[in-house]
Amino acid sequence: MSSVYLGFDYGSKRIGVAVGDSLTRSARPLPALPGPDWAVIARLVAEWRPAALVVGLPLDEDGSEQAITGPARDFAAALGKRLKLPVYQADERYSSRAADDALREARASGRMQRRVRKGDxxxxxxRVILEQWLLENV
Structure with a gap:
């Protein structure tokens, strides 16, 4: 039986969101949120009924914490407290670079016809964070 998971890329301006499942261990992006919009997050949880939530943990290349690491941990803790679901934190090093590569490839191949928007x-x-977590943990 497959389980659904929601993944989050916490940022000071926007929060990226993705949904994935344990069967395919793949994920797809959902529209980004303009900050921690708890009403929208609660609706996403009600719609997708995830088994757990995965939040990217921003770290430097050497594994040390960045200025955004603390707020990302706080966001993960708030998710668990508000939504009463398990929350896992996943190393998100290189996820933005992988995301940029995926967007460039989608534009070059014609799968994405419009210009890339900030939330993309x-x-x-x-999506990258969640897929990596699914591959390593499910």
Whole structure:
């Protein structure tokens, strides 16, 4: 039986969101949120009924914390407290680079006809984080 998961790429301006499942271990981006919009997050949880939530943990290349690491941890803790679901934190090093590569490839191949919008990168980064977590943990 397959389980659904929601992934989040926390940022100071936007939060990328993705949905994925344990059967295919793949994910797809959802529209980015303009900050922690708890009403929208609650609706996403009600719609998708995830088994757990995965939040990217921003770290430097050497594994040390960045200025955004603390707020990302706080967001993960708030998700668990508000939604009463398990929340996992996943190393998100290189997820933005992988997201940029995926968007460039989609434009070059013609799968994406429009210009890349700001929230596109956040959603793709959430997809990368969630897929990596699914591959390593499910």
């Amino acid at each position: 990168r956040d959603g793709q980064a959430a």
